[in-house]
Amino acid sequence: xxxxxxxxxxxxxxxxxxxxxxxxxxxxxxxxxxxxxxxxxxxxxxxxxxxxxxxxxxxxxxxxxxxxxxxxxxxxxxxxxxxxxxxxxxxxxxxxxxxxxxxxxxxxxxxxxxxxxxxxxxxxxxxxxxxxxxxxxxxxxxxxxxxxxxxxxxxxxxxxxxxxxxxxxxxxxxxxxxxxxxxxxx
Numbered sequence: 001x002x003x004x005x006x007x008x009x010x011x012x013x014x015x016x017x018x019x020x021x022x023x024x025x026x027x028x029x030x031x032x033x034x035x036x037x038x039x040x041x042x043x044x045x046x047x048x049x050x051x052x053x054x055x056x057x058x059x060x061x062x063x064x065x066x067x068x069x070x071x072x073x074x075x076x077x078x079x080x081x082x083x084x085x086x087x088x089x090x091x092x093x094x095x096x097x098x099x100x101x102x103x104x105x106x107x108x109x110x111x112x113x114x115x116x117x118x119x120x121x122x123x124x125x126x127x128x129x130x131x132x133x134x135x136x137x138x139x140x141x142x143x144x145x146x147x148x149x150x151x152x153x154x155x156x157x158x159x160x161x162x163x164x165x166x167x168x169x170x171x172x173x174x175x176x177x178x179x180x181x182x183x184x185x186x
Contacts, residue, residue: 024073027118028184031080034115035181039174041108042167045100052161059148059169062141065176074126076183081116081123082139083177086146087170088112093153098163 071079091109149166156162 023122024184024186027122028181030118031115031181031184032178034111035174035178038108038111038115039171039178041104041111042171042174044104045098045167047164047167048160052164055156055161055165057152057165059145059152061172061176062138062145064138064141071180071183073183073185076180077119077122077126079138079142080177080180081119082142083173084112084116084119086143087173088116090146090149090153090166090170093150094158095163097158097160099160100163 065079088109091105091112095105149169153162153166
């Protein structure tokens with residue numbers, strides 16, 4: 001009896017791993033839809049671009065991200081997961097000076113969390129099998145980019161104009177994330 005249960009569990013694990021590998025098309029569809037929702041939510045947040053022109057800053061997206069055409073689907077999953085995690089962390093900072101709606105931010109955070117939950121099993125599988133060609137430097141450059149965004153907000157004391165600048169960066173990030181979803185094919 002024990003062997004029968006064990007066999008069923010082993011088969012279930014094998015099939016679920018295979019299902020994870022084969023579900024990239026569904027994941028792409030879900031991510032595209034959710035990224036669209038996130039972008040629309042960000043656009044709903046009020047900003048003051050003319051007033052904040054002197055606050056503009058050029059946050060350099062890592063070079064590896066600009067050359068995304070060489071990504072494999074495994075690399076795309078890792079980059080997407082890291083970006084979503086970092087965006088989530090940024091949006092949980094003090095935005096009280098912005099006049100932004102708590103409801104919109106909460107909905108945005110829920111969407112981001114849902115995306116990370118969908119990516120996490122595949123991300124863990126990739127990390128276990130070490131099937132990514134993306135080097136540690138790419139991850140490091142990506143983390144540095146988001147660290148700089150966070151430091152910028154902190155240096156400007158999370159004021160409304162600094163958040164407007166970051167909002168524009170996040171909109172660019174979502175455009176990039178949408179292009180990365182194209183790599184999620186079976």
